[in-house]
Amino acid sequence: MSAKLLSEHPLHLGLGASAVPQPLFPRDERAMRWYMDYGARHSADGAEGRLVSLFTFTEDWAGWEMHPAGDEVVVCLTGTMVLTQEFPDGRIEQVTLGPGEYAVNPPGVWHTADIEGEASALFITAGMGTQNRPR
Numbered sequence: 402m403s404a405k406l407l408s409e410h411p412l413h414l415g416l417g418a419s420a421v422p423q424p425l426f427p428r429d430e431r432a433m434r435w436y437m438d439y440g441a442r443h444s445a446d447g448a449e450g451r452l453v454s455l456f457t458f459t460e461d462w463a464g465w466e467m468h469p470a471g472d473e474v475v476v477c478l479t480g481t482m483v484l485t486q487e488f489p490d491g492r493i494e495q496v497t498l499g500p501g502e503y504a505v506n507p508p509g510v511w512h513t514a515d516i517e518g519e520a521s522a523l524f525i526t527a528g529m530g531t532q533n534r535p536r
Contacts, residue, residue, distance in 0.1 A: 436528070452526045508527070
């Protein structure tokens with residue numbers, strides 16, 4: 402057994418209560434490829450698989466994302482982040498998260514975040530079919 406940094410090696414929670422450490426997450430243009438490879442690696446788990454990841458942000462998110470396969474839990478660990486959700490009916494909702502607070506992004510809801518200074522968050526994501534768009 403060896404310790405891993407969640408910020409570098411996200412964790413896949415799969416069928417049969419499995420927990421599978423993932424390869425190193427790149428912090429550059431290769432990130433989207435990493436997500437595509439993740440989907441291929443764990444496609445057998447379908448919508449029941451979850452990606453657990455940890456990120457630290459120093460600026461607002463550059464885009465929006467949406468997860469059609471299930472809920473995403475966002476837990477703010479440090480700092481402050483304003484999560485904005487755009488629902489399929491066009492409704493916009495915002496919530497400010499501080500340390501220890503969480504919000505749920507429902508399936509099919511586009512979301513982004515604004516960061517005040519620096520913030521870190523834990524994500525538990527139903528990643529299958531995730532979509533991105535520019536902000």
